[in-house]
Amino acid sequence: MSAELEKPKTSMWPRFKLLAKELYEFTAPKGDRRVRQRIALAFACLVAAKLSNLITPLLYGASVDLVNGEDGFSLTILWYILGGYAAARLGQQIFAEAKQYLFARVAQRAVRGAAMQAFRHLHKLSLKFHLDRQTGGMTRAVERGAKGVEFLLTMATFEILPLLIEVLFVSAVLWYLFGAPYAIITFFTVVLYAYFTMRVTEWRMAFRKRMNKADETAATKAVDSLLNYETVKYFNNEENEAKRYDKAMRDYEDAAVLSRTSLAAVNVGQGAIIGLGLVLVMGFAGWDIQTGRMSVGDFVAVNTYLLQLYLPLNFLGYVYREVRQSIIDLERMLGLIDEEPDIIDKDNAPALRLSKGAIRFEDVHFSYGNRPILQGVSFDVPAGKRVAIVGPSGAGKSTISRLLFRFYDPQKGRILIDDQDVRDVRQETVRAAIGVVPQDTVMFNASIGYNIGYGHFGADQNAIEKAAKLAAIDAFIHQLPEGYEALVGERGLKLSGGEKQRVAIARAILKQPTIFLFDEATSALDSRTEKDIQTALDKVSKSQTTIVIAHRLSTIVDADEILVMNAGIIAERGTHQELLAQNGLYAVMWARQSDGFIDKDEVAEEVLHIA
Ligand SMILES: Nc1ncnc2c1ncn2[C@@H]1O[C@H](COP(=O)(O)OP(=O)(O)O)[C@@H](O)[C@H]1O
Ligand SMILES: [Mg+2]
DSSP states (O other), rough: OOOHHSSSOOOOOHHHHHHHHHHHHHHTTTTTTHHHHHHHHHHHHHHHHHHHHHHHHHHHHHHHHHHHOOOOOHHHOOOHHHHHHHHHHHHHHHHHHHHHHHHHHHHHHHHHHHHHHHHHHHHSSOOOOOHHHOHHHHHHHHHHEEEEEHHHHHIIIIIIIHHHHHHHHHHHHHHHHHHHHHHHHHHHHHHHEEEEEHHHHHHHHHHHHHHHHHHHHHHHHHHHHHHTTTHHTTTTOOOHHHHHHHHHHHHHHHHHHHHHHHHHHHHHHHHHHHHHHHHHHHHHHHHHHHTTSSSSHHHHHHHHHHHHHHHHHTTHHHHHHHHHHHHHHHHHHHHHSSSOOOOOOOTOOOOOOOOSSSSSEEEEEEEEEEEEEEEEEEEEEEOEEEEEEEEEETHHHHHHHHHHTSSSSSSSEEEEEEETTTTTTTTTHHHHHHHEEEESSBBBBSSSHHHHHHHHHHHHHHHHHHHHHHHHHHHHHSSSSSSGBOOOBBTTTTHHHHHHHHHHHHHHHOOSSEEEEEEEETTOOOHHHHHHHHHHHHHHHTTTTEEOOOSSGGTTTTOOOEEEETTEEEEEEHHHHHHHHTTSSSHHHHHHHHHSHHHHHHHHHOOOHHO
């Protein structure tokens, strides 16, 4: 995902302006006056802290001059000066803390806003987008982007802005008290320092980028590998997995070492610039003392100003690098947010007006990329009727269900529910109407009760158990030590294929949809359980419009119509009896599945499907 999300390199300033705008919108959403007040107050505290900071060197210098006086000094005055000194330092501390306090919530709120927006958006993007991406890398990008928001805000308010204010204040004071050369040298030392740091850091960023890329690759590989834990074991590929992971980690190691060693160049250069600045300013001060234009106290004050100013400069390289990095991270996250969903509602699309859920496919053509799958599929499922779709694996049966659910749009033709094109109404209303039991069910890593209850958020335990009973999974759950609270493991790996299918069925029943869509929903069950569930499904879907994609023909013999898919078209259609009479594809399939070998055949298939 990394390469395509990185934006073309445009010049820094417009990018920066755009980011600052986005950042501001996350931070101070429109209409949130309290946040804006908080920001203003935090800013006032910052200025106050810096002003207090400006007084301390002067008081320090004054006390030096006082004790250094020719003919003794008054202890009382010294106490006053020292008291003022302490008060100024304390004031600085208090204002700085107040700013911190005021700003913490602002920053965290912005982080939350940014992360939420990205998360929401990821769910809006199409199935196609998600199948093309790697989840590990994507969540990293969001996580980093949100951190980037926090970092940018914190750095801007705690490092960069204070530094700018301090440089300006100190230069002004030096100019006013001691003359232009002090201000000019100080100012340009800082500018030179900053310029040098940025240029060298820029050079070092390349190593940093490599580190991040390697880090992301490693994370993606690790997640993918662990999700495929069982597959890895089936093929004894632990060693190869480790090698793939190690390759990414080695890239990281190399880049990290380069990044660390190049830091030496930064440190030495910075030290030289600071040293030069200090020598020049203090040399000037020495000369001014000799000519009597400056007191020893002034000398001390100037020195203190410089040290006070140069101290935070130490972090400048780090700040610049992290800020640049945060900008990249943030841009990457915004890149995800900018990703246009392919399946979008038309402006002001109305809700689906659902009556009984009659479905019609009209000459539907569909291809994944440029691989044609459906080539002119037309059929009707009249309200309340049951239509079965059968055919060899890969014929495009599941694709029909994905199109109806509007995970994809057909390239040609129309799909209608109750005479409304699914593209003209709001997606959520289409999806609310359909209860799907998909071919492969993935579970949330939560309790089995949660996974069933997912069909209808907020359903009570009674309803959940009722649905579980209908799906013939209730007895199994009761025999678990933790019952409905039992955890199913990541992606539901602790459940067998048949158990997962039953959970998925219970979930769909709980949704109480107008349209049912079963995609080989019972393929992983043994024939006894399948019969039981079939009876239950027939009952719950009796008055519902139902599409059953079936693997075993015995389960659909009494469907109102059976469509036989082959190579992207409907090759045959009719009732079971009609199709047998046609003596075509269906008849052959039926013969193969029931030809006196029904038991042996089914057992063999079960084994295949559960694995
Ligand atoms: N997201 C996808 N991208 C590309 N090809 C796909 C995608 N999903 C399914 N296919 C391909 O489309 C064909 C039909 O898939 P599907 O409708 O799932 O078949 P089935 O009839 O077995 O349910 C298969 O050959 C499959 O490999
Ligand atoms: Mg399928």
